[in-house]
Structure formats: structure tokens, C-alpha cells
Amino acid sequence: MPPEDEPKVEIKLCSENDLVLLNKAIPEPGYHERRFASQQDGKASYLLAWQNGVPVGHLLIKWEGSGPQVNKYLPDTPELNAIGVWPPKNRSKGIGGQLIEKAEGMAKEKGFKQVALAVEIDNSRAKELYEKLGYMDWGHGEYIDEWVEKGDDGEETQHKDPCYYLVKNLE
Ligand SMILES: CC(C)(COP(=O)(O)OP(=O)(O)OC[C@H]1O[C@@H](n2cnc3c(N)ncnc32)[C@H](O)[C@@H]1OP(=O)(O)O)[C@@H](O)C(=O)NCCC(=O)NCCS
Numbered sequence: 640m641p642p643e644d645e646p647k648v649e650i651k652l653c654s655e656n657d658l659v660l661l662n663k664a665i666p667e668p669g670y671h672e673r674r675f676a677s678q679q680d681g682k683a684s685y686l687l688a689w690q691n692g693v694p695v696g697h698l699l700i701k702w703e704g705s706g707p708q709v710n711k712y713l714p715d716t717p718e719l720n721a722i723g724v725w726p727p728k729n730r731s732k733g734i735g736g737q738l739i740e741k742a743e744g745m746a747k748e749k750g751f752k753q754v755a756l757a758v759e760i761d762n763s764r765a766k767e768l769y770e771k772l773g774y775m776d777w778g779h780g781e782y783i784d785e786w787v788e789k790g791d792d793g794e795e796t797q798h799k800d801p802c803y804y805l806v807k808n809l810e
Contacts, residue, residue: 647690648688648689648690648695648696648733648734648737649688649689649690650686650687650688650689650737650738650741651686651687651689652678652684652685652686652687653671653674653675653678653685653686653687653697655675657687657694658671658672658675660692660693660694661687661694661697664693664694664695664725665694665697665723665725668789668790668791669789670721671685671697674697674699674721677699677701681702682701682702682703683699683700683701683702683720684699684700684702684742684745685697685698685699686698686699686700686738686741686742688724688734688737688738690729690734694725695724695725695729695734696722696723696724696725696729696734696735696738697721697722697723697738698719698720698721698722698723698738698739698741698742699719699720699721700717700718700719700720700742700745700746700754701717701718701719701720702717702749703717704716704717704718704755705718705720705755705757705782705804708782708783709755709777709782709804712777712779713753713755713777713806715751715752716751716753716754716755716806717746717751717754717755718754718755718756718757719739719742719754719755719756720756720757722735722738722739722756722765723735724738735768736768736772739769739772740772742754743807743809746809747809751809752808752809752810753806753807753808753809753810754806754807754809755774755777755804755805755806755807756769756774756804756805757782757784757802757803757804757805758802758803758805759784759800759801759802760781760801760802760803766803766805769805770805772807773807773808774805774806774807775805775806775807776803776804776805776806777804777805777806779804781801781802781803781804782801782802782803782804783799783800783801783802784798784799784800784801784802785797785798785799785800786798786800
């Protein structure tokens with residue numbers, strides 16, 4: 640979509656006061672609270688995209704990177720994580736791209752020379768977007784994204800998702 644047609648979106652760091660509206664607009668029990676908590680711990684920044692006073696997207700910058708599996712090859716490389724635009728009718732309007740651009744700018748300001756992200760092997764549309772934005776395969780094969788999903792009932796489900804791992808030079 641040409642930039643002049645992109646919807647007016649404001650991208651801001653999540654604050655505690657945003658959580659009520661965020662859970663209303665993008666309901667997922669505990670998801671936003673966990674990401675906000677990692678921001679409070681100084682390990683991450685949780686960016687929200689707002690349109691007409693409603694949250695329509697999110698992105699978590701994990702400043703310490705993706706963990707040992709990756710950090711041995713890519714030290715000092717923050718991970719862009721939890722990228723999503725909601726509801727699905729808001730996609731393909733440039734919001735995801737704007738969230739990523741803002742995250743890259745913040746990483747650059749902090750002196751990082753590159754950022755990276757994982758994308759599930761079957762998510763070819765998202766991969767296409769990242770490649771359009773200049774992300775390239777990291778060159779070390781498949782990356783297994785291991786994460787724990789907490790259900791409404793507190794039950795935990797372990798996920799191990801095969802992903803491509805992509806990196807972008809910010810210099
Ligand atoms: C991937 C995602 C964050 C991109 O945000 P977006 O606002 O749609 O992205 P932009 O408008 O800036 O760029 C659009 C491009 O994103 C890609 N895309 C990926 N998934 C898409 C989807 N479900 N719908 C529309 N576009 C999608 C396409 O390459 C698209 O290009 P096109 O419009 O020329 O077809 C968003 O589509 C989304 O939330 N998808 C579902 C969750 C997800 O897959 N997250 C990524 C995890 S790694």
C-alpha cells in the first residue's frame with residue numbers, strides 16, 4: 640500500500656493504563672501482562688500501535704536476544720517478537736511495517752547494529768514482509784522457537800515451532 644494511503648497509526652510503548660483497553664481489543668489471557676512485565680524488568684520494550692484510540696497491533700523487542708541457541712552466533716542482537724496486527728481486517732495496511740520500523744529505530748538509537756526475528760516455516764506471508772523490509776536468513780539452519788502457552792485454567796502447553804531465523808543489518 641502506498642505510504643499516503645496508510646492509516647494514521649501512533650506507535651507507543653505500552654503503559655500499565657493501556658492493559659484494560661488492550662485486553663478488550665486484543666483479548667488473550669495473560670499475554671499482554673507477561674510482555675508488559677518483561678518491559679518493567681528492563682528486558683524488553685512492548686510497542687503498541689493505536690488507531691483512533693484503539694490498540695491494533697503489538698511488537699515486543701527482546702533486548703537480550705532470543706537466547707543461547709542464537710546468541711552464540713549473533714551476540715548483541717535484539718529479537719523482534721510477538722508481532723501481530725488485530726483484528727485481521729487491519730492487516731496489509733502497513734501497520735506491521737510501521738511497528739517494525741519503530742522497533743528498528745529504537746534498536747539503532749541504543750547502538751545495536753542488527754536486529755533479528757523468528758518466523759514459523761509455514762508463515763510465508765509474514766516471511767515475505769520481513770524479506771521486503773530487508774531481513775535475510777541468518778545462515779545457521781532451522782531455529783526451534785520454544786515457548787510455553789498458559790491457558791485460561793493456568794494449564795501450560797509446551798510449544799516447539801520450527802522457524803526461519805532472519806536478521807537485518809541496521810547500519
Ligand atoms: C504479519 C503481520 C504482523 C504483518 O502486519 P501487517 O500490518 O499485515 O503488515 P503490512 O501491512 O505492513 O505488510 C503487509 C504484508 O505482510 C504480509 N502478511 C503476512 N501475513 C499477512 C496476513 N495474514 N494478512 C495480510 N498480510 C500479511 C504480506 O507480505 C503483506 O504484503 P501484501 O499486503 O503486499 O500482501 C500481520 O499480518 C499479522 O498479524 N499476521 C498474523 C500474526 C503473524 O503471523 N505474526 C507474525 C509472526 S512472526
